[in-house]
Amino acid sequence: AGEGQRVGERIGGATEASMYDALDLPLVPPELREGRGEVQAAIDGDLPDLLAEADVRGDLHTHTDASDGAISVREMVEGARAFGHEYVAITDHATGPGVVGGMGVPDDELGALAAEVADVDDAVDGITAFSGVEANVDADGGLSVADDVLADLDVVVASPHSKLDMPGGEATDRLCAAMTHDAVDVLGHPTGRLLNQREGLDVDANRLAEVAAREGVALEVNANPSRLDLSGGAVQAAVDAGATVSINTDAHRPAEYENVTYGVHTARRGWAEPDDVLNAYDEDALREFLH
DSSP: OHHHHHHHHHHHHHHHHHHHHHTTOOOOOGGGTTTSSHHHHHHHTOOOOOOOGGGOOEESOBOOTTTTOSSOHHHHHHHHHHHTOSEEEEOOBBSSTTSOTTTSBOHHHHHHHHHHHHHHHHHSTTSEEEEEEEEEBOTTSOBSSOHHHHTTOSEEEEEOOSOTTOOHHHHHHHHHHHHTSTTOOEEOSTTOOBTTTBOOOOOOHHHHHHHHHHHTOEEEEEOOTTTOBSOHHHHHHHHHHTOOEEEEOOBSSGGGGGGHHHHHHHHHHTTOOGGGBGGGSOHHHHHHHHO
């Protein structure tokens, strides 16, 4: 059966290539075949040089047992190194709207967590560990963490976790307001959707992209297969607007770093190239973006 499948794949691939050859077109990657201009782009020679999984150098949204993750900071960092990442950000949940009592890290403990991340960064060779937090975006677009605390962290992910049934205009206003905060680096899982469970916020992707580009905030493609948030269409809006996206796994244990593949394919559906993706940057370029 295995050999039969391989033969079928070879025949199918050959047939597909022959079809494009007959039309005198370059092969259009499967993720682009959605009727969003890919045929004309192929005719014009303007197909994107799509992001590949090997281009992703790190993960900027992860959790440890300091909040709702499964293991320690050191284990998550070592797991990222073993996966092949060059850097990883530890962004445990803060307290605030939508976070179950006792799960989030209070403001007065975030400094100690950041110090622990710095110690692990010093102790573990071959990878850079960034301190961070996943702050909660309240109904008005404010953040659940004090400004002076945020200022001392390397990476701030701002995510909506509450009131995910807001009307579209209000929801878009809310997320755009969050992106104007000086400390915010990444807007995490912007709609808050869970596939086959809840729809999440009905946001204007074009407006989010415009504000993200203006404010220098990356829009997350959350690679958790239950989220895939932003969607491919929203990624294309970001790319068209000149905004940056960030493909993160929201990992709670090292095995979940492998979910990056789903984020990459989602970003490819949005025509994303390596230059469009924050965590395809090398460490120096990443630090420049963050600061």
